[in-house]
Amino acid sequence: MKARLLLMLAIVMSLPLAASAATAADEPSVLVKTEPLRKQTVSETLTVYGTVMPATGAAENVSLPRPVQVARLLVSPGQVVKRGEPLLELSTDATATAAYRQAESAETFAQGELKRMEDLAVQQLATHSQVAAARKALQDAQSALAAQQKLGSGLANQTVKAPFDALVVAISVQQGDRIQPGTTVMQLARAGALRALLGVEPEDAGRVRVGMPIRLASVFSSGETVNATVSQVFGAINPQTRLVDVAARLAGSTKGLLPGMQVRGFIDLGGQENWVVSRSAVLQDGRGAYLYQVSDGHAKRVAVTVGVESGGIVAVSGNLDGHLKVVVLGNYELKDGMVVREQAR
Structure with missing residues (x-):
């Protein structure tokens, strides 16, 4: 009888323990993948768009000091030329040729007049002042002829050559035009x-500084980038684009970039050390961005503020515990406090 009572007492005492174990076994759990929370410096990159053009002071206009006619164009826009390479052939306009001939005739006449006055002076038939006037007239005629020669008016035809290694940016005349x-x-x-x-968005313009590095690439290509440096940040909004203009100086090889080409630029704004997690760790709902950390086998929801994203990782800030792992897979099934089972590595 006593033994039976002891047995019944043992069974009654074990019931709560069994119920507790059953409850724990029945509690839902989620299989998740985690990773350590870590700190890392994340660089922020600003993407901008614009156009390539000749550097300030690098462009030079080709013009002539006398009226001419374009006989032949030997180059086309976008063509690269070497120093001394022919650019175009010109013929001097008839009016310029006539002016040169007149200057030649005036100089010849003035020489003759001076000779005649000197001969008369020897015969005492001309005064010193008359000889001086004739000599001055010759000097004036010679100066006028020299000016015409400097203008090139005495050349019937002329070939204009490149003064330096250059790129032909634009041609504003056609063959046969009188200039x-x-x-x-x-x-x-x-x-x-x-x-x-x-062009930079006005709200981002204050973050761009002279000297910041930029990588440039054609908008039609995802290939090589060209290194450049911010050389100027304008202080007003461009009325045509509604953006703030930023000028960048190309450094070294231009790798196929040509004036007029549309480019995409990546400005490195620098970075600072932050907590970083895989992009998949961050979720979003009506309460904002959040992630789950694992504490004692349970999911712990942590509200976060999302920062810079780069290369599949994102900077986050919030009430994070650096010693707890972060759930990166399976987090869509979690609720705060839920039991988690971590995948074996």
């Missing part, structure tokens, strides 16, 4: 001397 003195015929840019003019 007035000082009119720009074409524009050359020194080879390799290029810059990019980029």
Whole structure:
């Protein structure tokens, strides 16, 4: 009888323990993958768009000091030329040729007049002042002829050559055109001397500084990038683009970039050390961004503020525990406090 009572007492005492074990076994759990929370410096990159153009001071206009006619164009826009390479052939306009001939005739006449006055002076038939006037007239005629020669008016035809290694940026005339003195015929840019003019959103302009590195690439290509440096940040909004202009000086090889080409730029804004997690760790709902850390086998929801994202990782800040792992897979099934089972590595 006593033994039976002891047995019943043992059974009754074990019931709560069994119920507790059953409850723990029945509690839902989620299989998840985790990774350690770590700190890392994440660089922020600002993407901008713009156009390549000749560097300031690198472009030079080709013009002539006398009226001419374009006989032949020997280059085309976008062509690269070497120093001394022919650019175009010109013929001097008839009016310029006539002016040169008149200057020649005046100089010949003045020489004859001076000789005649000197002969008369020897015979005492001309005064010293008359001889001096004749000599002054000759000097004036010689100066006028020299000016015409400097203008090239005495040349029936002329071949204009490149003054330096250059890129033909633009040609503003056509074959057969008559050109007035000082009119720009074409524009050359020194080879390799290029810059990019980029547009930055007004709210980002304050973060861009002179000297910051930029990587440039054609918008139509995902290939090689060209290194450049911010050379100027403009202080007003461009009324055409509604953006703030930023000029970048190309350093070294331009790798196929040409004036007029549309480019995409990546400005390195620098970075600072932050907590970083895989992008998949961060979730979003009506309460904002959050992630789960694992504490004593249970999911712990932590609200976070998302920062810079780069290369599949994202900077986060919040009430994070650096000693707890972060759930990166399976987190969509979790709720705060839920039991988790970590995948074996």
